[in-house]
Amino acid sequence: MSTPDPAPAPRPLVLPDGRPAAAGWSLDPAVKHLNHGSFGAVPLVAQQEQNRRRRQMEASPVEWFPALPEKIAAARGALARFLRVRPDDLALVPNASAGASVVYGGVPTRPGGEVLVTDHGYGAVTMGAERLARRWGGTLRTAHVPLDADADTAYACVVDAIGAATGLVVIDHITSATARWMPVGRIAAEARRRGVPVLVDGAHVPGLAADPLAGVDCDVWVGNLHKFGCAPRGTAALVARTPLRDHLYPLIDSWGAPAPFPDRFDTQGTIDATGYLAAPTALDFVADTWGWDPARTYMRELADYAERIVAAAFSELTGEDCRVDVGTPVDALRLVRLPAPLAATHAEADALRDRVGRELGVAAAFTSFGGVGYLRLSTHVYNTAADFEYFAEHCVPVLGAWSRTDSPGGRRGTHGRRPPLSASP
Structure with a gap:
């Protein structure tokens, strides 16, 4: 039997007016831009919308900031529809790492407990998990998942590492360094059966999955809208649908602190929230164009x-x-x-x-x-x-x-540095 010819290159996409x-x-x-996954790229229409919002903010700050929570709530509604979740389950945070930090600050203390991560985890999130374990007086436990592991093997590697001392499981939805999916739905279900909270780091998922949280019954899921969703940078979703949400607060205490989740995340003092407000424009640009x-x-x-x-x-x-x-x-x-x-x-x-x-x-x-x-x-x-x-x-x-x-990006000149715990964004 002959081997079929590989699929040809897809025809480039164009704008409605025929331009690339x-x-x-x-x-x-x-520049050849071959790394959208790290920091994203914002469409011109979303940049223009964000600039329009900034002009409004700077034209009358005293009028802008008291009205800002209502504007953020409206943006949350649009972003929730894109992610197919309830607006009341979604809070906006600057990025997935910030969302993880929110969880680390709110998860119930487990004196002497373990925080479980994998060796595919994103460095900043893993570092935060390590600090949490130290605050508990416990340890960070790392489950090894082989690079070529199928879904069943990856599942077994993680759940076999959950023990009596495990106080939190932190698992990537898509791994950053190794560009693979993890079976987070199955892992979350087993952790829930054992009474262990789960944080899913879905930094790369929005835009790549039509229904990111389908079948994922975790305590908290965080995902960057500024990666494949092309929203302005500093725009991420935190989705919480279990009682743990009542313990989650923004990283900055503000006048919204007494409000329930997620409303208290809508009031963050004088932060520039124009990226949140322009995010739906970016999502709509891709939706309406292609x-x-x-x-x-x-x-x-x-x-x-x-x-x-x-x-x-x-x-x-x-x-x-x-x-x-x-x-x-x-x-x-x-x-x-x-x-x-x-x-x-x-x-x-x-x-x-x-x-x-x-x-x-x-x-x-x-x-x-x-x-x-x-x-x-x-x-x-x-x-x-x-x-x-x-x-x-x-x-x-x-x-x-x-x-x-053995010189560019090689070992020469890097001796003595302690490398971070994981690879780049």
Whole structure:
């Protein structure tokens, strides 16, 4: 039986007036933007809406701030519809890490207890979990999940680590460093059966899943709307649907503190909340221009193509198979193994990211897991096959040459630093 030909590159998306999709953003055309997943990119229409709101704020601050909670509540309603949750279950926070910090400040104290994380966790969230465990006088326990674990194996690795001392489980919905889904619904259900609260870090999920919390009955779920949702940065959702919500408060105490959840999160003094207010404009831009389901299909098909051609380029260069089995891959995020010794640590991965941007004009994500360096490919509607073809043709040979010198983003110059607990955003 002959092997079917691989799927061709998807046709680039365009705006209604026929211009390339990228014309809807203000991204520098001199840079190849291959890392939407770290910080997102805000469409022009959402930037304009945020600027309009800022002008209103600065024109009359005394009028603006007393009326702001009502405006935020209206934005919450629109964002709740996008996430398919009840507005009364959703609070707005600056990012997923801030949402995790809210939980760490509100979860019931468990003297001597354990906080359970995995070795795929996002560094900032894991560091917060470590501090929580210290406050409890307990320990941070890390469950190892093999990179290539399927959903059943990943589930077993986590639930087998839940013990009598476990006071909180922190689990990624999509892992940042390793670009894979975790079976959070099943893990949350088992933890609930054992009476253990669960925090799900869904930082990358909004925009990539049509119904992010379907089948996920956790205590708290946090997700960034400024990643694949393209909202202004500093816009994230915290969804809480169990009694733990009554113990959750904003990181800043303000006059809204006596209000119930989530209303107390709508009053945060003089913060610039214009990103919250412009977030629905970003979501509507994608919905009205292409539709979110077609957008997700395009991102997946482009990621399939990008992963194939970039992995093939590295494999041809090294004579090794640079494809990566992550067990449960994500539509718009993929890993390709880098030639050793590139990006073997978090610090080296960040240094490589910076050098690639500086010398090759490419914004790309590099991560590390288990002492192995990876390129994390990321796609969005403004990307095209040509972006990744450029990387395969022009950047892969340079990275191969750098790997042989062990200098860029390598171990030289990083000795003595304590690397963070996980990889980049």
